[in-house]
Amino acid sequence: MNPAEFFVQPNKALDLSTIPTKVTPVFKSASQYSKILSEHISQLSEIQELLYASNSFSVLIILQAMDAAGKDGAIKHIMSGVNPQGCQVFSFKHPSPIELQHDFLWRTTRNLPERGQIGIFNRSYYEEVLIVRVHPQILISEGLPNVVDIGKTIWQERFNSICDLEDHLYLNGVRIIKFYLHLSQEEQRKRFIERLDAPSKNWKFSQADIDESHFWPQYRVAYEECMAATSTSEAPWYVIPADDKRNARLIISRIILDNLSQLKMAYPKASPARKKELNQIRKQLKAQTFPKASPSTTHAGG
Incomplete structure (x- = not known):
């Protein structure tokens, strides 16, 4: 698998209808899938520890998709081996009244990962050029000055703001x-039906999910223009075939590992003064003695 084949070329027209939603799997059996995913998880855990120790970089992973594409499952499986202290996941739904009183980047930027941390955005500030574009009435509710005629200008302005931020x-x-x-529309339909039949999932399913799927063509255009305008070598977009959940997880985890392996990180080196301090601590620990514990006495019950 070559991660570059999934990379969205900057400032180049993107046509999602020409990109497959399912490709030849990178695994040949269920056991091989589990083995590869386990290897990826182990490698990611090691890199996360190094990321935390070096304390120079932070990582932000953004997941966007139509409903039922598998974002939650990808996060659950890929990040299962990462120390929870070094990783945070944020999900963004409809803005709250307080969030609507700020610029469109505010509610997400306040949750950016600190140095040494991995942050995951399940949906993100990109919703402001996706769902808001498909449903422009949301833009009106944001109280922006002079928003009367909603044309392409405002989306380009937001693309520029996002690129400047990144x-x-x-x-x-x-x-x-x-x-x-x-994800393909047919696969989404199948997964919706599976959700309806699963008590653990159908509680959060509603007519609104079906209604939103009717805007598929509008979302496709919004995603195409958004990714073409905001994919860069510094903040790349990757289009992941998602009809096969397991294959998608392996592709995503491989791309994350490839990106993180390029970071120049190292565990902190101890200075001479620090080494001297550690040696003193070692001597103290070796010199410590403790009274022997009295043997416990047990009595047979009866």
Whole structure:
């Protein structure tokens, strides 16, 4: 598998209808899938520890997709071996009244990962050029000045704001990796039916999910223009075939590993003064003695 084949070329027209939603799996059996995923998880755990120790970079992983594409499952499986202290997941739904009183980037930027951390955005500030574009009435509710005629200008302005933000973050050590889980309409339909039949999932399913799927063509255009305008070498977009959940997870985890392996990180080196301090601590520990514990006495019950 070559991760470059999933990379969205910057400023080049993108046509999602020409990109497959299912490709030849990178695994040949269920056991091989489990083995590869386990290897990826182990490698990611090691890199996360190094990321935390070096304390120079942070990583932001963004997942966007249509409903039922598998974002939650990807997060659950791929990040299962990462230390919870070094990883945070944020999901963004409809803005709250307080969030609507701020610029469209505010509610997500306040949750950016600190140095040494991995942050995952399940949906993100990109919703502001996706769902808001498909449902422009949301834009009206944001109280922006002089928003009367909603044309392409405002979306280009938002693309520029997003690119400026991601350039700024890159210069400050944040490495951004963005994934679009590319699902077919037929596969979404099948997964919706599976959700209806599963008590653990159908409680959160509603007519609104079906209604939203009717806007599929509008969302496709919004995603195409959004990714073409905001994919860069510093903050790349990857289109992941998502009809096969397991294959999608392996592709995503491989791309994350490839991106993180390019970071120049190392465990902190101890200075002479620090080494001297550690030696003193070692001597103290070796010199410690403790009274022997009295043997416990047991009595037979009866």
